[in-house]
Amino acid sequence: MxxxxxxxxxxxxxxxxxxxxxxxxxxxxxxxxxxxxxxxxxxxxxxxxxxxxxxxxxxxxxxxxxxxxxxxxxxxxxxxxxxxxxxxxxxxxxxxxxxxxxxxxxxxxxxxxxxxxxxxxxxxxxxxxxxxxxxxxxxxxxxxxxxxxxxxxxxxxxxxxxxxxNPYGPGQNPQGPLGLITKLVYQAINGETIQIFGDGSVVRDFxxxxxxxxxxxxxxxxxxxxxxxxxGRGVGTSVSEVIETLERVLPIQVNVTHRPGRSVDVPYSVLDIAKYRSFGSVREFVTLADGIRKTYDFFRKGRS
Incomplete structure (x- = not known):
């Protein structure tokens, strides 16, 4: 084509x-x-x-x-x-x-x-x-x-x-405005303090x-x-849960601070993917923990 x-x-x-x-x-x-x-x-x-x-x-x-x-x-x-x-x-x-x-x-x-x-x-x-x-x-x-x-x-x-x-992973600009997980992994690797908007209760489908x-x-x-x-994955994960997963799966210290929440952020956004599952080939999605590890390995490889 x-x-x-x-x-x-x-x-x-x-x-x-x-x-x-x-x-x-x-x-x-x-x-x-x-x-x-x-x-x-x-x-x-x-x-x-x-x-x-x-x-x-x-x-x-x-x-x-x-x-x-x-x-x-x-x-x-x-x-x-x-x-x-x-x-x-x-x-x-x-x-x-x-x-x-x-x-x-x-x-x-x-x-x-x-x-x-x-x-x-x-x-x-x-x-x-x-x-x-x-x-x-x-x-x-x-x-x-x-x-x-x-x-x-x-x-x-x-x-x-x-x-x-909300897609994330290798190839995403870790210093851009999008890609929460990519940014968090990159900041953690570089010893930066992670800043999140609000109290961490915002839920997304990563x-x-x-x-x-x-x-x-x-x-x-x-x-x-x-x-x-x-x-999407059809699974909701709060920002706080993302931080907890980072701390659990990465072999580095994670430091977090909070900033005021933003009015443009939808509090809860998860997608029903039943239509996709009726014809799609992806049956098992990469888990959040494995996706964080893959993103971490990508950035570590780039530094070596």
Whole structure:
């Protein structure tokens, strides 16, 4: 297939591109604001800004599959609603319209299972639950979802929406704004004091990156067209429990301080993954303890 991956140099994207490139029949175009120099066999790199007015048609013409992973913001760093719409929603609509005009067969959008549902109490969120985001990051993701469904219907292509929980592991920037577990492991290794927001009661659905990518590939290859699918472990873990696991499995001292909680953080976010389990290949997920060990080993190897 001819595949275009928007955001293919990022944490999730780079893992996906590596997986897609194992099929010698695939030709992959990676678009991102920062890309690898040159060209690897079967992979073309295109550097650019995901912004309104970009020639998306020039990139997607002839593509069988377009994967949209790009977001110009993350939870906690997002700006006002108008800015999010201008920076993320409008360029996404232009991309989807270009896909329709150029005869793209399928578009996959990576949404946010951790933010689109909002405050749902202490229950796992199903794909059929009414979205109710409490921050502008979740708002723009939800708007892009709706725009994709409309453009797919009117433009005659298939789409899939993947609501991913909280991925972590090797390849994630430990000094970036995302990836609690990756950051905590990195800080512990480097003897830094770990700072967490709130009292540690916030609950998230953490998934190791290899499992996340395997699940995403399952959706693309085996999931029904024009469907929304949750991807996570389906297991809730509080920040305090993450810290306790770090202290138990890592052979180093962990020092923790608390900062005031943030209003943009959903108190409880766990995904119901029954739909994925009905067709997916991942039956046993990497446990939190094993994922922490794998991430620790990755950083230790990089220091040796």
């Amino acid at each position: 001819n595949i275009v991956v928007f955001g293919g140099s990022g944490f999730i994207g780079s893992h996906m591109v590596r997986c897609l490139s194992t099929d010698p029949g695939n030709h992959i175009t990676v678009f991102d604001h920062s890309v690898a120099a040159g060209q690897r066999q079967g992979i073309t790199y295109v550097q650019g800004s995901f912004a309104t007015g970009f020639d998306f048609a020039g990139l997607v013409r002839g593509a069988d599959l377009v994967i949209h992973l790009i977001s110009t913001s993350v939870p906690g760093t997002e700006s006002g609603a108008l800015s999010e719409i201008q920076r993320n929603v409008i360029p996404s609509v232009e991309l989807f319209q270009a896909c329709a005009e150029c005869g793209v067969k399928k578009v996959v959008f990576l949404s946010s299972g951790g933010t689109v549902y909002g405050n749902s109490g202490r229950q796992a969120n199903r794909e059929t639950d009414l979205p109710d985001p409490i921050n502008t990051y979740g708002l723009q993701k939800l708007m892009i979802e709706q725009a994709l469904r409309l453009c797919a219907t009117t433009g005659g292509f298939d789409c899939q929406i993947i609501r991913l929980s 998934i190791y990156i290899d499992d996340a990518v395997a699940c995403i590939m399952d959706v693309i290859g085996n999931g029904a067209p024009n469907e929304t699918v949750n991807i």
